[in-house]
Amino acid sequence: MSLPTDFKRKKPLWCPGCGDYAILNSLQKASSDLGLKPHRVVLVAGIGCSGFLWSNYNSNSFKAIHGRVLPVATGIKLANPDLTVIGASGDGDAYSIGGNHLIHTIRRNPNITYIVMDNQVYGNTKGHTSPTAHVGFVTKSTPYGSGEQPVQPMTLALATGISFVAQGFSGYPRQLADLIRRGIQHKGFALINVLSPCVVFNREYTYDWFREHLLNLDEDESHDSESREEAFKICTNDDRVPIGVVYAKERASYQDMLPNLSRTAIVRQDLKGDLARLSRLLEGFS
Ligand SMILES: Cc1ncc(C[n+]2csc(CCOP(=O)(O)OP(=O)(O)O)c2C)c(N)n1
Ligand code: SF4
Numbered sequence: 001m002s003l004p005t006d007f008k009r010k011k012p013l014w015c016p017g018c019g020d021y022a023i024l025n026s027l028q029k030a031s032s033d034l035g036l037k038p039h040r041v042v043l044v045a046g047i048g049c050s051g052f053l054w055s056n057y058n059s060n061s062f063k064a065i066h067g068r069v070l071p072v073a074t075g076i077k078l079a080n081p082d083l084t085v086i087g088a089s090g091d092g093d094a095y096s097i098g099g100n101h102l103i104h105t106i107r108r109n110p111n112i113t114y115i116v117m118d119n120q121v122y123g124n125t126k127g128h129t130s131p132t133a134h135v136g137f138v139t140k141s142t143p144y145g146s147g148e149q150p151v152q153p154m155t156l157a158l159a160t161g162i163s164f165v166a167q168g169f170s171g172y173p174r175q176l177a178d179l180i181r182r183g184i185q186h187k188g189f190a191l192i193n194v195l196s197p198c199v200v201f202n203r204e205y206t207y208d209w210f211r212e213h214l215l216n217l218d219e220d221e222s223h224d225s226e227s228r229e230e231a232f233k234i235c236t237n238d239d240r241v242p243i244g245v246v247y248a249k250e251r252a253s254y255q256d257m258l259p260n261l262s263r264t265a266i267v268r269q270d271l272k273g274d275l276a277r278l279s280r281l282l283e284g285f286s
Pocket of ligand 2: 013014015017018019020049050119123124197198199200201
């Protein structure tokens, strides 16, 4: 058994009202609901306001450079498959500089949960246009309005073969905790995109805007979360923004596809020093 307070560390530094507080609380609740132990969890965070999750969530942790959360998380999972590995990024970290890693991690399907704190802006660099910002979005980096089509995380993930994709909203922390719990339980790569308002640099996508535009799939009993086709239809409807489990269907994970990797995981190897071998190796360099 564990409690949400077991996963508390420093007092968060986010601005008052930032959506990221709810993500932290939801992750702590999901962790305790699953009875996880902080020392059996690794949180890998990127760079950005979102990356501060790293200092606020009590577990083993790794602060990766910008955009590199997923390669680090995959490496940790392969080194010790028994750990619960969670990644956390902003939308810039995940879909811009880290976009290539996301595509290939989805293909590989390692048993990792990836939480993307999507505020549609670069919060940490003081409000630049991000890859999920809409066409026409005005910031200091696009003073005449963004001329780029936004990345659509849900459809991108579906098209690449994701086995679990959900969307949450910081304004609904109870549902978010449940989505994170289900993502951690999922055997394979789980992407949870969280609509998380930046109350300082994004005055368009506010809590009120989301409340008016959300479509809650968890309240729709007819939603078949195992149908990729239905998931595409829901996510390409421009009128409403879906939240809930959009698509979930297990397929072989990276570890299942390459069982040798799990058998030879670093933690399962006898790493006792072999001085004779080391000396021979060093001689080769002399
Ligand atoms: C390699 C590299 N490029 C650029 C930066 C500058 N930088 C820091 S945070 C950031 C973007 C932050 O936006 P996002 O990932 O959406 O996170 P948020 O701050 O909004 O949570 C950038 C470009 C960096 N730290 N490292
Ligand atoms: S700048 Fe925005 S994203 Fe960053 S802590 Fe403040 S409200 Fe949150």
